[in-house]
Amino acid sequence: MKKVLVTGGAGFIAHHLIRHLLLNTDWEVTSLDRLDYSGNLNRISDMMTEFDKNKQKRVKIIFHDLKSEINEMLENNLGNFNYIIHLAASSHVDRSIEDPLSFVMDNVVATCNILNFARKNNNLERFIYFSTDEVFGPAPKGINYKERDRYNSTNPYSATKAGGEELAVAFENTYNMPIYITHTMNVFGERQHPEKFIPLSISKIKKNKAVTIHSDETKKIPGSRHYIHASDVADGCLFLLQNEKKISKIKKDFGGAKCPKFNLVGPEEINNLELAKMIAKAQNKELKYEMVDFHSSRPGHDLRYALDGNLMKNLGWIPKIDITERINQVVQWTLKNDRWLK
Ligand SMILES: NC(=O)c1ccc[n+]([C@@H]2O[C@H](COP(=O)([O-])OP(=O)(O)OC[C@H]3O[C@@H](n4cnc5c(N)ncnc54)[C@H](O)[C@@H]3O)[C@@H](O)[C@H]2O)c1
Incomplete structure:
Protein backbone atom coordinates (compact mmCIF):
# COMPACT_ATOMS: atom_id res chain seq x y z
CA MET A 1 0.00 0.00 0.00
CA LYS A 2 1.39 3.42 -0.99
CA LYS A 3 1.93 6.11 1.62
CA VAL A 4 1.37 9.75 0.76
CA LEU A 5 2.13 12.92 2.72
CA VAL A 6 -0.09 15.90 1.92
CA THR A 7 1.17 19.19 3.40
CA GLY A 8 -1.42 21.87 4.10
CA GLY A 9 -3.94 19.03 4.49
CA ALA A 10 -6.38 21.14 6.51
CA GLY A 11 -6.40 23.72 3.72
CA PHE A 12 -9.01 24.06 1.03
CA ILE A 13 -7.45 22.27 -1.98
CA ALA A 14 -5.54 19.68 0.05
CA HIS A 15 -8.63 18.40 1.88
CA HIS A 16 -10.25 17.79 -1.54
CA LEU A 17 -7.08 15.97 -2.57
CA ILE A 18 -7.30 13.75 0.54
CA ARG A 19 -10.96 13.01 -0.30
CA HIS A 20 -10.00 12.15 -3.88
CA LEU A 21 -7.25 9.80 -2.67
CA LEU A 22 -9.68 8.07 -0.28
CA LEU A 23 -12.19 7.63 -3.10
CA ASN A 24 -9.80 6.51 -5.82
CA THR A 25 -6.88 4.70 -4.18
CA ASP A 26 -6.15 2.43 -1.22
CA TRP A 27 -3.26 4.65 -0.11
CA GLU A 28 -2.55 5.77 3.44
CA ARG A 43 -12.72 20.55 6.83
CA ILE A 44 -11.14 17.11 7.13
CA SER A 45 -13.57 15.84 9.78
CA ASP A 46 -16.58 17.18 7.83
CA MET A 47 -15.34 15.64 4.58
CA MET A 48 -14.60 12.30 6.32
CA THR A 49 -18.22 11.83 7.40
CA GLU A 50 -18.94 10.51 3.90
CA PHE A 51 -16.54 7.58 4.46
CA ASP A 52 -16.74 4.40 6.53
CA LYS A 53 -14.41 3.67 9.48
CA ASN A 54 -11.94 1.69 7.34
CA LYS A 55 -11.40 4.60 4.98
CA GLN A 56 -11.27 7.09 7.87
CA LYS A 57 -8.50 5.00 9.48
CA ARG A 58 -6.33 5.60 6.41
CA VAL A 59 -5.90 9.28 7.35
CA LYS A 60 -3.35 10.42 9.94
CA ILE A 61 -3.14 14.03 11.14
CA ILE A 62 0.15 15.69 12.08
CA PHE A 63 0.51 19.21 13.46
CA HIS A 64 3.69 21.03 12.41
CA ASP A 65 4.73 24.45 11.16
CA LEU A 66 7.09 23.90 8.22
CA LYS A 67 8.92 27.14 8.95
CA SER A 68 10.76 24.87 11.40
CA GLU A 69 12.87 21.95 10.29
CA ILE A 70 11.39 18.49 10.59
CA ASN A 71 13.42 17.18 13.55
CA GLU A 72 14.40 13.58 14.19
CA MET A 73 11.46 12.90 16.49
CA LEU A 74 8.93 14.14 13.90
CA GLU A 75 10.86 12.37 11.15
CA ASN A 76 10.42 9.07 13.02
CA ASN A 77 6.76 9.82 13.64
CA LEU A 78 6.15 10.58 9.94
CA GLY A 79 8.10 7.63 8.51
CA ASN A 80 8.74 7.12 4.81
CA PHE A 81 6.47 8.11 1.94
CA ASN A 82 6.06 7.04 -1.67
CA TYR A 83 4.59 10.42 -2.56
CA ILE A 84 4.83 13.88 -1.00
CA ILE A 85 2.43 16.52 -2.28
CA HIS A 86 3.36 19.96 -0.98
CA LEU A 87 0.42 22.36 -0.82
CA ALA A 88 1.10 24.14 2.49
CA ALA A 89 1.58 27.82 1.75
CA SER A 90 0.45 31.29 2.63
CA SER A 91 -1.65 32.38 -0.31
CA HIS A 92 -3.47 35.63 0.48
CA VAL A 93 -2.09 38.27 -1.93
CA ASP A 94 -3.04 41.31 0.23
CA ARG A 95 -1.36 39.75 3.27
CA SER A 96 1.79 39.16 1.19
CA ILE A 97 1.86 42.85 0.28
CA GLU A 98 1.58 43.84 3.97
CA ASP A 99 4.14 41.30 5.19
CA PRO A 100 6.34 39.83 2.41
CA LEU A 101 8.87 38.26 4.78
CA SER A 102 6.29 35.95 6.38
CA PHE A 103 5.57 34.68 2.84
CA VAL A 104 9.26 33.99 2.27
CA MET A 105 9.18 31.95 5.48
CA ASP A 106 6.01 30.00 4.60
CA ASN A 107 6.56 29.51 0.89
CA VAL A 108 10.34 29.37 0.44
CA VAL A 109 11.89 28.37 3.80
CA ALA A 110 9.05 25.89 4.48
CA THR A 111 9.49 24.40 0.99
CA CYS A 112 13.20 23.93 1.69
CA ASN A 113 12.35 22.14 4.96
CA ILE A 114 9.94 19.70 3.32
CA LEU A 115 12.35 19.10 0.42
CA ASN A 116 15.11 18.34 2.95
CA PHE A 117 12.80 15.84 4.65
CA ALA A 118 11.86 14.35 1.26
CA ARG A 119 15.45 13.86 0.21
CA LYS A 120 16.09 11.57 3.19
CA ASN A 121 13.07 9.47 2.20
CA ASN A 122 14.24 6.13 0.80
CA ASN A 123 10.95 5.18 -0.85
CA LEU A 124 10.19 8.49 -2.54
CA GLU A 125 8.72 7.94 -6.01
CA ARG A 126 7.45 11.50 -6.60
CA PHE A 127 7.33 14.91 -4.92
CA ILE A 128 4.78 17.38 -6.29
CA TYR A 129 5.15 21.10 -5.61
CA PHE A 130 1.87 23.00 -6.01
CA SER A 131 2.46 26.37 -7.66
CA THR A 132 0.23 28.98 -9.21
CA ASP A 133 -0.60 30.69 -12.51
CA GLU A 134 0.29 33.95 -10.75
CA VAL A 135 4.03 33.31 -11.25
CA PHE A 136 3.49 34.36 -14.90
CA GLY A 137 1.81 37.66 -13.96
CA PRO A 138 -1.11 39.15 -15.89
CA ALA A 139 -1.91 37.57 -19.25
CA PRO A 140 -2.68 39.96 -22.13
CA LYS A 141 -5.79 39.07 -24.14
CA GLY A 142 -5.09 36.07 -26.39
CA ILE A 143 -2.06 34.88 -24.40
CA ASN A 144 -2.25 31.64 -22.42
CA TYR A 145 1.05 30.89 -20.67
CA LYS A 146 2.75 27.55 -21.27
CA GLU A 147 4.64 25.71 -18.51
CA ARG A 148 8.07 27.00 -19.58
CA ASP A 149 7.15 30.64 -20.35
CA ARG A 150 8.89 33.53 -18.56
CA TYR A 151 7.90 34.44 -15.00
CA ASN A 152 6.77 37.92 -13.99
CA SER A 153 5.57 38.11 -10.39
CA THR A 154 3.37 41.11 -9.63
CA ASN A 155 3.19 40.55 -5.87
CA PRO A 156 5.31 38.94 -3.12
CA TYR A 157 2.97 35.91 -2.96
CA SER A 158 3.74 34.91 -6.56
CA ALA A 159 7.45 35.67 -6.13
CA THR A 160 7.67 33.35 -3.13
CA LYS A 161 5.77 30.61 -5.02
CA ALA A 162 8.23 31.03 -7.92
CA GLY A 163 11.07 30.86 -5.36
CA GLY A 164 9.69 27.59 -4.02
CA GLU A 165 9.48 26.24 -7.57
CA GLU A 166 13.11 27.06 -8.28
CA LEU A 167 14.16 25.31 -5.04
CA ALA A 168 12.25 22.23 -6.22
CA VAL A 169 14.08 22.38 -9.57
CA ALA A 170 17.42 22.74 -7.74
CA PHE A 171 16.67 19.73 -5.50
CA GLU A 172 15.88 17.62 -8.57
CA ASN A 173 19.13 18.73 -10.25
CA THR A 174 21.34 18.56 -7.14
CA TYR A 175 20.01 15.47 -5.40
CA ASN A 176 18.43 13.70 -8.37
CA MET A 177 15.01 13.76 -6.72
CA PRO A 178 11.85 12.89 -8.69
CA ILE A 179 9.90 16.16 -8.64
CA TYR A 180 6.98 17.64 -10.60
CA ILE A 181 5.64 21.17 -10.39
CA THR A 182 2.01 22.04 -11.08
CA HIS A 183 0.54 25.45 -11.91
CA THR A 184 -3.09 25.78 -10.96
CA MET A 185 -5.54 28.55 -11.73
CA ASN A 186 -8.31 29.85 -9.46
CA VAL A 187 -9.70 26.89 -7.59
CA PHE A 188 -13.18 26.66 -6.11
CA GLY A 189 -15.27 24.02 -4.36
CA GLU A 190 -16.97 22.94 -1.17
CA ARG A 191 -15.60 24.32 2.15
CA GLN A 192 -13.62 27.16 0.55
CA HIS A 193 -12.69 30.07 2.84
CA PRO A 194 -15.73 32.44 2.90
CA GLU A 195 -13.60 35.47 1.91
CA LYS A 196 -13.02 34.00 -1.60
CA PHE A 197 -15.03 35.25 -4.59
CA ILE A 198 -17.34 32.26 -5.12
CA PRO A 199 -18.46 31.64 -1.49
CA LEU A 200 -18.67 35.42 -0.96
CA SER A 201 -20.90 35.77 -4.04
CA ILE A 202 -23.10 32.85 -2.93
CA SER A 203 -23.54 34.57 0.43
CA LYS A 204 -24.24 38.05 -1.00
CA ILE A 205 -26.71 36.78 -3.59
CA LYS A 206 -28.50 34.74 -0.91
CA LYS A 207 -28.92 37.95 1.14
CA ASN A 208 -29.95 40.00 -1.95
CA LYS A 209 -26.81 42.14 -1.64
CA ALA A 210 -24.75 43.52 -4.57
CA VAL A 211 -21.71 41.49 -5.68
CA THR A 212 -18.50 43.45 -6.33
CA ILE A 213 -17.09 42.62 -9.77
CA HIS A 214 -13.46 43.55 -10.28
CA SER A 215 -13.00 45.27 -13.62
CA ASP A 216 -10.68 47.44 -15.70
CA GLU A 217 -10.50 51.23 -15.26
CA THR A 218 -13.44 51.81 -17.65
CA LYS A 219 -15.56 49.60 -15.36
CA LYS A 220 -16.76 47.80 -18.47
CA ILE A 221 -14.37 44.84 -18.76
CA PRO A 222 -14.58 42.35 -15.88
CA GLY A 223 -11.52 40.36 -14.80
CA SER A 224 -11.37 36.76 -16.02
CA ARG A 225 -9.86 33.43 -14.99
CA HIS A 226 -9.98 29.72 -15.88
CA TYR A 227 -11.75 28.57 -12.70
CA ILE A 228 -11.26 24.92 -11.80
CA HIS A 229 -13.00 22.76 -9.20
CA ALA A 230 -10.73 21.40 -6.43
CA SER A 231 -11.79 17.80 -7.24
CA ASP A 232 -10.55 18.33 -10.80
CA VAL A 233 -7.23 19.64 -9.47
CA ALA A 234 -6.99 16.52 -7.28
CA ASP A 235 -7.87 14.35 -10.27
CA GLY A 236 -5.12 16.00 -12.37
CA CYS A 237 -2.64 15.47 -9.54
CA LEU A 238 -3.50 11.76 -9.21
CA PHE A 239 -3.31 11.43 -13.00
CA LEU A 240 0.30 12.68 -12.82
CA LEU A 241 1.19 10.11 -10.15
CA GLN A 242 -0.45 7.25 -12.05
CA ASN A 243 0.93 8.03 -15.52
CA GLU A 244 4.68 8.16 -14.94
CA LYS A 245 5.45 6.06 -18.05
CA LYS A 246 3.47 8.29 -20.40
CA ILE A 247 5.12 11.38 -18.91
CA SER A 248 8.65 10.00 -19.15
CA LYS A 249 8.16 9.67 -22.92
CA ILE A 250 7.51 13.40 -23.36
CA LYS A 251 10.47 14.53 -21.23
CA LYS A 252 12.34 15.59 -24.36
CA ASP A 253 9.75 18.36 -24.74
CA PHE A 254 11.01 20.17 -21.65
CA GLY A 255 13.92 21.79 -23.52
CA GLY A 256 16.44 19.65 -21.66
CA ALA A 257 15.22 20.98 -18.30
CA LYS A 258 14.55 18.41 -15.60
CA CYS A 259 11.64 18.72 -13.18
CA PRO A 260 8.60 18.64 -15.48
CA LYS A 261 5.94 21.31 -14.94
CA PHE A 262 2.24 20.91 -15.68
CA ASN A 263 -0.58 23.43 -15.99
CA LEU A 264 -3.83 22.17 -14.43
CA VAL A 265 -6.35 24.37 -16.19
CA GLY A 266 -10.10 24.80 -15.79
CA PRO A 267 -12.42 23.76 -18.61
CA GLU A 268 -13.02 27.30 -19.98
CA GLU A 269 -12.14 30.94 -19.42
CA ILE A 270 -14.90 32.80 -17.66
CA ASN A 271 -15.19 36.42 -16.55
CA ASN A 272 -16.24 37.36 -13.02
CA LEU A 273 -19.55 38.85 -14.18
CA GLU A 274 -20.54 35.69 -16.09
CA LEU A 275 -19.54 33.68 -13.03
CA ALA A 276 -21.64 35.80 -10.65
CA LYS A 277 -24.60 35.44 -13.04
CA MET A 278 -24.14 31.66 -13.00
CA ILE A 279 -24.13 31.68 -9.18
CA ALA A 280 -27.30 33.81 -9.11
CA LYS A 281 -29.03 31.54 -11.64
CA ALA A 282 -28.16 28.48 -9.55
CA GLN A 283 -30.04 30.18 -6.66
CA ASN A 284 -32.95 31.35 -8.89
CA LYS A 285 -32.11 34.94 -7.98
CA GLU A 286 -31.55 38.18 -9.88
CA LEU A 287 -27.90 39.34 -9.77
CA LYS A 288 -27.26 42.78 -8.24
CA TYR A 289 -23.70 43.89 -8.93
CA GLU A 290 -21.25 46.76 -8.97
CA MET A 291 -18.22 46.99 -11.28
CA VAL A 292 -15.19 48.26 -9.31
CA ASP A 293 -11.83 49.26 -10.76
CA PHE A 294 -9.89 47.29 -8.20
CA HIS A 295 -6.86 46.53 -10.34
CA SER A 296 -5.49 50.00 -11.02
CA SER A 297 -6.17 51.20 -7.46
CA ARG A 298 -4.63 48.24 -5.61
CA PRO A 299 -1.20 46.81 -6.32
CA GLY A 300 -0.66 43.12 -6.94
CA HIS A 301 -4.07 42.30 -8.43
CA ASP A 302 -4.24 41.39 -12.09
CA LEU A 303 -7.24 41.57 -14.40
CA ARG A 304 -6.59 38.40 -16.36
CA TYR A 305 -4.62 35.24 -15.68
CA ALA A 306 -4.47 32.48 -18.26
CA LEU A 307 -2.67 29.18 -18.69
CA ASP A 308 -2.36 26.82 -21.65
CA GLY A 309 -3.65 23.35 -20.75
CA ASN A 310 -2.44 21.55 -23.89
CA LEU A 311 0.38 19.59 -22.27
CA MET A 312 -2.04 17.82 -19.89
CA LYS A 313 -4.61 17.49 -22.67
CA ASN A 314 -2.07 15.77 -24.92
CA LEU A 315 -1.21 13.40 -22.09
CA GLY A 316 -4.92 12.52 -21.89
CA TRP A 317 -6.19 14.63 -18.99
CA ILE A 318 -8.84 17.34 -18.96
CA PRO A 319 -11.43 18.22 -16.28
CA LYS A 320 -14.37 15.88 -16.83
CA ILE A 321 -17.25 18.10 -15.70
CA ASP A 322 -18.11 21.48 -17.24
CA ILE A 323 -17.99 24.68 -15.22
CA THR A 324 -21.76 25.36 -15.14
CA GLU A 325 -22.42 21.95 -13.62
CA ARG A 326 -19.57 22.37 -11.12
CA ILE A 327 -20.79 25.84 -10.05
CA ASN A 328 -24.33 24.55 -9.66
CA GLN A 329 -23.07 21.64 -7.54
CA VAL A 330 -21.04 23.96 -5.26
CA VAL A 331 -23.88 26.49 -4.87
CA GLN A 332 -26.41 23.79 -3.92
CA TRP A 333 -23.97 22.12 -1.49
CA THR A 334 -23.01 25.45 0.12
CA LEU A 335 -26.63 26.54 0.59
CA LYS A 336 -27.34 23.23 2.34
CA ASN A 337 -24.16 23.51 4.45
CA ASP A 338 -24.22 27.25 5.09
CA ARG A 339 -22.04 27.00 8.21
CA TRP A 340 -19.21 27.13 5.64
CA LEU A 341 -20.32 30.65 4.62
CA LYS A 342 -19.55 32.05 8.11
N1 LIG B 1 -6.69 28.42 -4.14
C1 LIG B 1 -6.26 28.67 -5.36
O1 LIG B 1 -7.02 29.18 -6.20
C2 LIG B 1 -4.84 28.31 -5.77
C3 LIG B 1 -4.45 28.55 -7.10
C4 LIG B 1 -3.16 28.18 -7.48
C5 LIG B 1 -2.29 27.60 -6.58
N2 LIG B 1 -2.68 27.40 -5.29
C6 LIG B 1 -1.71 26.78 -4.36
O2 LIG B 1 -2.33 25.61 -3.82
C7 LIG B 1 -1.93 25.42 -2.46
C8 LIG B 1 -3.14 25.31 -1.55
O3 LIG B 1 -3.94 26.48 -1.67
P1 LIG B 1 -5.30 26.65 -0.85
O4 LIG B 1 -6.11 27.68 -1.55
O5 LIG B 1 -5.88 25.34 -0.55
O6 LIG B 1 -4.72 27.33 0.48
P2 LIG B 1 -5.26 27.31 1.97
O7 LIG B 1 -4.82 28.61 2.56
O8 LIG B 1 -6.68 26.94 2.05
O9 LIG B 1 -4.41 26.12 2.61
C9 LIG B 1 -3.04 26.25 2.93
C10 LIG B 1 -2.78 25.39 4.16
O10 LIG B 1 -1.37 25.43 4.41
C11 LIG B 1 -1.19 25.56 5.81
N3 LIG B 1 0.12 26.22 6.02
C12 LIG B 1 0.50 27.46 5.61
N4 LIG B 1 1.77 27.69 5.97
C13 LIG B 1 2.19 26.58 6.63
C14 LIG B 1 3.41 26.22 7.26
N5 LIG B 1 4.44 27.08 7.34
N6 LIG B 1 3.51 24.98 7.83
C15 LIG B 1 2.46 24.11 7.80
N7 LIG B 1 1.28 24.42 7.23
C16 LIG B 1 1.15 25.63 6.65
C17 LIG B 1 -2.36 26.39 6.32
O11 LIG B 1 -2.63 26.18 7.70
C18 LIG B 1 -3.49 25.89 5.42
O12 LIG B 1 -4.20 24.82 6.02
C19 LIG B 1 -1.00 26.60 -2.12
O13 LIG B 1 0.32 26.15 -2.29
C20 LIG B 1 -1.36 27.65 -3.15
O14 LIG B 1 -0.26 28.48 -3.42
C21 LIG B 1 -3.95 27.76 -4.86
Missing part, protein backbone atom coordinates in the same frame (compact mmCIF):
# COMPACT_ATOMS: atom_id res chain seq x y z
CA VAL A 29 -2.64 9.54 3.73
CA THR A 30 -0.86 11.73 6.27
CA SER A 31 -1.89 15.37 6.52
CA LEU A 32 0.67 17.85 7.88
CA ASP A 33 -0.56 21.35 8.72
CA ARG A 34 0.05 24.14 11.21
CA LEU A 35 -3.64 25.19 11.25
CA ASP A 36 -3.36 28.93 10.65
CA TYR A 37 -6.32 31.23 9.86
CA SER A 38 -6.96 29.37 6.58
CA GLY A 39 -6.32 25.83 7.86
CA ASN A 40 -9.27 24.14 9.50
CA LEU A 41 -9.33 20.56 10.76
CA ASN A 42 -13.14 20.68 10.59
